[in-house]
Amino acid sequence: MTPVRRRAFCAAAAAAAAAAAAPWIVAARGSEPGVYDNKVVFGQTIGFDSVWGSLYRNYTDGLLACFAQVNAQGGMHGRQLSVVRREDNYVIDRALANVRAFGQGADVFGLACIGGSGITLAAMPLLEEYRLPAVGALTGADGARVYNRYLFHTRTAYSNEVEKMVEHLSTIGIRRMAVVYQDNAFGMSTLAAAQKAAQRFQAQLVADVPHPAENWEGRGMAATVVKAAPQAVLLFTSPSTVADLMKQYRAQARAALPSPWVLSVTSVPKLSELLETDVRGIAITQVMPHPRGPSRAARNFRSVMARHGSGDALSYEALEGFMTGRVIVEGLRRAGRNLTREGYVRALEGFELQSLEELDYRYTASSHLGPSFVEVTLLGAGGTVLR
CATH class of the missing domain: 3.40.50.2300 (Response regulator)
Incomplete structure (x- = not known):
């Protein structure tokens, strides 16, 4: 050729x-x-x-x-x-x-x-x-x-990612958590994982906030989170919803969303595009090693x-x-x-x-679950991923 x-x-x-x-x-x-x-x-x-x-x-x-x-x-x-x-x-x-x-x-x-x-x-x-x-x-x-x-x-499974989130937060003394999630199979599965992990690590889910995958109402979601006063917020949703909620929360609470955590499927480049400097401090679980x-x-x-x-x-x-x-x-x-x-x-x-x-x-004749890799990272200035 x-x-x-x-x-x-x-x-x-x-x-x-x-x-x-x-x-x-x-x-x-x-x-x-x-x-x-x-x-x-x-x-x-x-x-x-x-x-x-x-x-x-x-x-x-x-x-x-x-x-x-x-x-x-x-x-x-x-x-x-x-x-x-x-x-x-x-x-x-x-x-x-x-x-x-x-x-x-x-x-x-x-x-x-x-x-x-x-x-x-x-x-x-x-x-x-x-x-x-x-x-x-x-x-x-x-x-x-x-x-x-x-x-x-x-x-790896979302439950592994969510368990890592709750374990890490509990270890550093953060036990009051809110969960924001898409009201679909994706969101419900991650909410269930958070409930199970909270029970295991003696944490408290002070609010769970569902929303549709499209046409969500960020102002009302933010108001619910503000009222619950969590120490951390687990965000099982799309980058657009994360960005909207963080902006709405800041407008209502006059402060940044406390300790936001997102899953590996929440695209870092998209978050950086939507939030610019506000992306700093978001924690994210990863199911692959650092690409750089x-x-x-x-x-x-x-x-x-x-x-x-x-x-x-x-x-x-x-x-x-x-x-x-x-x-x-x-x-x-x-x-x-x-x-x-x-x-x-x-x-x-x-x-x-x-x-x-x-x-x-890992694949066998009775299991096709694949890898189990997961690690915690933090977003720095400009969306830089810090390990």
């Missing part, structure tokens, strides 16, 4: 439009959906146009950079890797329609990431119905982590992003997407040239305890 053609192919993949073979390649589809002589096609249902859009875009940038690196090296077993993305706007019905289209069609081998707790929960029966393997779900909800033969997680840090995963990620992605978008979510790509690639490598969905699932289950770039991924 000439350099010009390779660049053209990678650009098509980055635009999520590489499902169709380039005109200078004749591809014959094998007996398995999405598997051709010269390529493997993955599907992705995700909400670029939603409150979580920034997170999902960054994640996908990392995933596609991983695939582009493999493609530049000749592909996996001679096959190029490509992704077809369908927009779901973070709406369950639209996501399910996308999964059905992927499952009923002949052009997608498996899924490369599903976005959202409610979407993942609703899609799980369809994965089994269509025997459609999915690697990576942008959720840590406990309900979505119930064993499903065709779903493989590449991030010394870990092997981070070093390889930066190198690949410089060549095949956006070298200035070195976010945690992009690293998570990149590592999801690494899991997919390793599964394909183990499955061999004679690629089938069942062989791919068995290859992933054969990981047992597989270290990829010093991150451990």
Whole structure:
């Protein structure tokens, strides 16, 4: 393949439009959906146009950079890797329609990431119905982590993140906490985790404040938090809601929101854009190592992003997407040239305890929970992540 053609192919993949073979390649589809002589096609249902859009875009940038690196090296077993993305706007019905289209069609081998707790929960029966393997779900909800033969997680559970928050706060003497959460599967799962952790560490949840994922009312939410007078606020919601609540709280209380904590899915770049200098002091749990840090995963990620992605978008979510790509690639490598969905699932289950770039991924025939990594970080001036 000439350099010009390779660049053209990678650009098509980055635009999520590489499902169709380039005109200078004749591809014959094998007996398995999405598997051709010269390529493997993955599907992705995700909400670029939603409150979580920034997170999902960054994640996908990392995933596609991983695939582009493999493609530049000749592909996996001679096959190029490509992704077809369908927009779901973070709406369950639209996501399910996308999964059905992927499952009923002949052009997608498996899924490369599903976005959202409610979407993942609703899609799980369809994965089994269509025997459609999915690697990576942008959720840590406990309900979505119930064993499903065709779903493989590449991030730890929200309950692990929330437990780390409450444990840390309790250790330093902060025990009065409020919880602000989206009134959906994502928010309810994290609220339940906070209630359980509070009981374990003798903390008190002085308020729980639900809100819709769209069209929330920040002023009323802030008033509830002000009245509860917590020492810390756990924010299980989108970056836009976090920013709105913090601004509304400051206007009403004439003070900053006390000790705000957010989950790893709350995009740091988006928070920094929305809050500017007010981002300083937000604590955030992370499920990946620092993307600019010394870990092997981070070093390889930066190198690949410089060549095949956006070298200035070195976010945690992009690293998570990149590592999801690494899991997919390793599964394909183990499955061999004679690629089938069942062989791919068995290859992933054969990981047992597989270290990829010093991150451990645990998959067996009865558990697909993936990694358990979590650490606490703090946002400094300009959104700098401090460990």
